[in-house]
Amino acid sequence: xxxxxxxxxxxxxxxxxxxxxxxxxxxxxxxxxxxxxxxxxxxxxxxxxxxxxxxxxxxxxxxxxxxxxxxxxxxxxxxxxxxxxxxxxxxxxxxxxxxxxxxxxxxxxxxxxxxxxxxxxxxxxxxxxxx
Numbered sequence: 001x002x003x004x005x006x007x008x009x010x011x012x013x014x015x016x017x018x019x020x021x022x023x024x025x026x027x028x029x030x031x032x033x034x035x036x037x038x039x040x041x042x043x044x045x046x047x048x049x050x051x052x053x054x055x056x057x058x059x060x061x062x063x064x065x066x067x068x069x070x071x072x073x074x075x076x077x078x079x080x081x082x083x084x085x086x087x088x089x090x091x092x093x094x095x096x097x098x099x100x101x102x103x104x105x106x107x108x109x110x111x112x113x114x115x116x117x118x119x120x121x122x123x124x125x126x127x128x129x130x131x
Contacts, residue, residue, distance in 0.1 A: 017047025021055060028059050037063070050076035050083045057089055066096045084113035088124050100131050 007023065020043035027036035040056040043049075057072030070093040076086035091107035094100070107124050114121035 014042075015046045017043045017045075017049070017052070020046060021049075021052050024052075024055050024059065028055070028062065033059055033063050048079065050080040050086055053079070054083070054086050054089055057086075057093065061089075061093060061096070066093055069093045070097065082109075082113060084110050085120065087113065088120055091124065092127065095127060095131075104128070104131060 013019065020039050024036045024039035024043055027033070027039055036059045037056065040052060040059055043052040044056065053072045053076035057069040057076070060066070060069035060072060070090060073086050073090035073093055076083055077090065080086070087106045087110035091103040091110060094103035094106065107128050110124050111121065111128070114124065
């Protein structure tokens with residue numbers, strides 16, 4: 001039902017970036033990665049925010065396109081250098097590419113920004129502990 005709502009919103013207001021972004025998240029979570037990628041790309045076109053790049057990166061990651069994922073996370077950091085999610089996701093992406101020396105500083109920086117106990121912070125801590 002939520003997806004139908006966002007699909008209607010983007011039909012009525014095709015330049016509404018937030019609706020494209022929410023649609024991308026829903027498509028991603030439903031496993032429709034091609035639709036998710038298209039929606040995330042539209043969100044970036046109409047309102048380039050770091051969160052949109054992070055979402056696109058997570059979609060690329062689920063597609064196994066780690067170079068593209070790393071590029072998307074890096075672009076989010078160009079827009080906001082202290083974006084904790086982007087730092088963490090960039091670190092994870094670099095680990096997928098077997099580049100732990102490049103991943104470590106991003107993961108360490110993310111740890112300084114993420115609230116303790118948050119699920120992402122726990123994942124980052126585990127990744128650092130395993131390196």
